[in-house]
Amino acid sequence: MTPDELAEALDRVDYLPDPGLATAAFLALRTRRPLFCEGEPGTGKTSLAVALARALDLPLIRLQCHEGIDAAQALYDWDFPRQLLHLRALEAAGPVDADAAEASLYARRFLLARPLLRALEEAPCVLLVDEVDRADDEFEAFLLEVLDENAVTIPELGRVAAATPPLVVLTSNRTREVHDALKRRCLYHWLEHPDLAREVAVLRRRLPGVDERLATQVAEAVRRLRELDLVKPPGVAESLDWAAALLALGRTELDAESAALTLGAVLKYREDTRRALSAGVLAG
Structure with a gap:
């Protein structure tokens, strides 16, 4: 497979990469190295991992990062309620050796595999580590170790290694x-918002009911909004939501009235709405 062939495969699943x-993405696949995608929200970072899984016919496993996430949430945990029921069943059955009972509590059937362990066990797959910038330094260090070795050691069960390293896509909105x-x-790859032609193509591909005129009007209006000093500039997802809202209302063009009625589909902060209306960017 070449970069052009991968681009065609992504195109077939409605993801239009530059x-x-x-x-x-091709180099990440060929060299088996993680791909770190950074950029503003709404530039298609998460969608890339989803599209790669579809294009390559691989399972997608997603680890959503958040403040306070730890290794147990990302790797594995033990199913304590089931372990307790198992222990009670052993006790009810009669005298039992304490060491044997303890060992039986840590059988594989009581292990809850979280995304990282699932990715190692189910590879080949696409592992999406989403919004890694929300996690803390300690979790980053843990993640680095797992990605370096493509293996983990579970003290009670031993080492689990991926026969084939998963295709890892990490995303960051650069909050830190x-x-x-x-x-x-x-x-590393920095994702920009798409240019006008590509955004129009995305709108028409994802929303077949949108004609070229309406798609162009929406894409142009969104580009003008991105030039303002907004709390949250709209991404491609908001462009799609805006066009879908106009379609749902039976609108065939984006005029000032239609824009005002549907602005909640594209701007999510009151300050942004006020700034857009006062700047007059929706009238053109």
Whole structure:
């Protein structure tokens, strides 16, 4: 497979990458290195991992990062209620050796596999580590170790290693800087908002009922909104929501009235709505 062939495969599942992104994804696939995708919200980072899984016919496993996430939430945990029921069943059956009972509590059937362990066990797959910038430094260090070895050790069961490393896509909205140690482990790509032609193509591909005129009007209006100093500039997802809202209302063009009625589909903060209306960017 070449970068162009991967781009065509992504196109077939309705993801339209630019040449740089297609090349970065191809290199991640060929070199078996994680791909670190950074950019503003709504530029298609998460959608890339979903599209890669579909295009390559691989399962998608998603780890959603958040403040306070720890290794147990990402890797594995023990099913304590089932272990307790098992222990009670042993006690009810009669005298039991304490060491044997303890050992039986840590059988594989009581292990709850979280996304990272599932990815190692189910590879080949696409592992999406979404919004890694929301996690803390300690979790980054843990993640780096797992990605370096493509293996983990469970004290009670032993080492679990991926026969084939998963295709890992990490995303960041750059709410904070991710440490260089993690970035060095990965291939890096910064995702920009699509240019006008590509955004129009995305709208028409994802919403077949949108004609070229309406798609162009929505894409142009969204581009003008992105030039304002907004709390949350709209991404492609908001462009799609806006066009879908106009379709649902039976509108065939984006005029000032239609824009005002449907602005909640594209802007999510009151301050942004006021700024857009006062700037007059929706009238053109």
